[in-house]
Amino acid sequence: MDVARKIILIAIDTLRADHLGCYGYKLSTSPNIDKIANQGVLFERHYATDVPTRPSFTALFSSQRGIKNGILGHENVASDFRILKPLLAEHFAAAGYRTGMISNLLYTTPWLVKGFKDIIPPGLRWQGGNAEEVSAEACQWLKTYGNGDFFLFVHYWDPHGPYIEAPEFYQKIFLAEEYTSIAPDMRFIESNEVLKSFYSQYHKLANRGETRPKRLLAYYDSEIRYVDDYIERIFQLLQQLNIEEKTLVIITSDHGEAFGEYGFFDHLSCYENVAHIPLIFWWPGRIPEGQRIKGFSLGVDLMPTLLELAGLPIPDDICGKSLVKVITGEKGTSRQEVVTNTCATVVQRMYIRENWALVHTLSRPGFDHIKEYELFNLAEDRNQEIDVSEKESKKFKNMRLALEDWLARELQGQADLLHFMVEKGGWAWRLTPLQKILCKHPRILLKDPSLRRILINKFGLAVNWLETILREEN
Numbered sequence: 001m002d003v004a005r006k007i008i009l010i011a012i013d014t015l016r017a018d019h020l021g022c023y024g025y026k027l028s029t030s031p032n033i034d035k036i037a038n039q040g041v042l043f044e045r046h047y048a049t050d051v052p053t054r055p056s057f058t059a060l061f062s063s064q065r066g067i068k069n070g071i072l073g074h075e076n077v078a079s080d081f082r083i084l085k086p087l088l089a090e091h092f093a094a095a096g097y098r099t100g101m102i103s104n105l106l107y108t109t110p111w112l113v114k115g116f117k118d119i120i121p122p123g124l125r126w127q128g129g130n131a132e133e134v135s136a137e138a139c140q141w142l143k144t145y146g147n148g149d150f151f152l153f154v155h156y157w158d159p160h161g162p163y164i165e166a167p168e169f170y171q172k173i174f175l176a177e178e179y180t181s182i183a184p185d186m187r188f189i190e191s192n193e194v195l196k197s198f199y200s201q202y203h204k205l206a207n208r209g210e211t212r213p214k215r216l217l218a219y220y221d222s223e224i225r226y227v228d229d230y231i232e233r234i235f236q237l238l239q240q241l242n243i244e245e246k247t248l249v250i251i252t253s254d255h256g257e258a259f260g261e262y263g264f265f266d267h268l269s270c271y272e273n274v275a276h277i278p279l280i281f282w283w284p285g286r287i288p289e290g291q292r293i294k295g296f297s298l299g300v301d302l303m304p305t306l307l308e309l310a311g312l313p314i315p316d317d318i319c320g321k322s323l324v325k326v327i328t329g330e331k332g333t334s335r336q337e338v339v340t341n342t343c344a345t346v347v348q349r350m351y352i353r354e355n356w357a358l359v360h361t362l363s364r365p366g367f368d369h370i371k372e373y374e375l376f377n378l379a380e381d382r383n384q385e386i387d388v389s390e391k392e393s394k395k396f397k398n399m400r401l402a403l404e405d406w407l408a409r410e411l412q413g414q415a416d417l418l419h420f421m422v423e424k425g426g427w428a429w430r431l432t433p434l435q436k437i438l439c440k441h442p443r444i445l446l447k448d449p450s451l452r453r454i455l456i457n458k459f460g461l462a463v464n465w466l467e468t469i470l471r472e473e474n
């Protein structure tokens with residue numbers, strides 16, 4: 001196989017795999033990505049190593065899981081990052097590739113810019129820049145450096161909330177009426193006062209108060225279609241520059257999104273709707289066309305895969321496994337099991353083997369319906385709303401043992417950093433101590449503006465939600 005000397009890694013933030021046509025979605029969100037998938041290799045069961053954004057990209061660029069690299073949630077800071085070895089872009093820079101990132105990850109995840117010569121944050125703020133602007137920056141960079149060896153990371157934010165920002169043209173393609181059978185019911189949120197308030201306050205801030213899942217899903221899909229159209233601009237440019245056949249393109253995401261399933265929204269958990277993300281390799285004439293890989297893969301696998309495709313040495317102490325033999329069809333899969341961790345609100349770990357998903361929740365602020373350990377049959381219950389740990393007690397026991405074995409192998413006697421995150425907490429974890437204060441002195445918050453300011457500094461948005469609950473109770 002030729003060596004990849006022109007590589008574009010495209011990440012579409014917050015993109016659920018199952019909302020793309022090439023992953024079986026029925027609505028027309030992704031005609032261009034579907035075409036790319038048809039010409040390349042698609043991994044059907046690709047998972048984020050860690051969730052949400054910062055841990056996911058940190059795992060991708062370091063090829064180390066959060067429990068090893070130290071970044072497991074948005075509460076982590078640069079000094080928590082434990083990896084001194086070269087990150088993905090550093091490998092390419094050392095090999096003489098021009099490296100560029102069209103992304104604003106540097107604002108919150110500055111440790112990931114190592115190795116990038118050109119750092120171009122579209123929109124000049126965290127989550128800034130729309131698909132049109134990101135593609136324009138990417139095309140401009142490719143016009144300048146596309147003739148040499150390069151590694152370009154292009155990061156789109158559009159499907160991330162708020163969902164209401166796609167141009168009207170795209171919003172008109174998706175009608176809420178079509179989502180009646182797709183939209184999840186809201187029983188877990190409706191039956192929990194804290195979650196109900198959390199949900200409505202969140203959407204009040206993010207989506208002009210729109211809370212109906214069918215409307216939110218239609219908006220979300222319009223954002224995907226918007227990105228899909230602008231990704232096509234990059235492929236058109238590759239053709240114009242006459243480097244189409246020499247360029248390897250990878251399309252992936254950092255995590256998916258929930259819309260009320262099992263009481264969750266946004267990307268606050270690591271169930272299937274959040275952990276399962278797309279992965280597509282495109283390099284016509286160099287790698288197989290129209291291949292679909294049934295086995296598992298993980299975000300950490302990208303570094304060794306890209307290095308091998310570029311003919312560069314793969315470091316030996318990473319968590320990722322090269323997918324090259326899977327891509328070329330020499331091997332069926334690199335993994336029999338996948339594990340995803342999260343710390344956004346709940347602190348959670350999902351272990352998947354075959355079609356069974358064991359979920360261990362270490363902390364569950366407000367999400368009272370979750371048990372510490374749950375077992376789901378993904379073949380019958382993709383939304384993971386039916387815990388079968390009691391009904392399938394033997395399977396449950398075996399999965400728990402398998403997870404313990406995996407942890408022992410992975411940690412080799414080191415501490416499991418996910419447990420520390422229970423103390424450090426995701427931002428909404430802080431609801432619990434705050435609720436305790438409020439139970440004792442329920443009206444202090446509303447009456448004393450200086451105390452309110454202190455609490456907002458310390459507890460952030462949680463204060464707004466709790467104030468709403470109090471107002472409603474009054």
Ligand SMILES: [Zn+2]
Nearest residue numbers: 013014053254
């Ligand atoms: Zn993200």
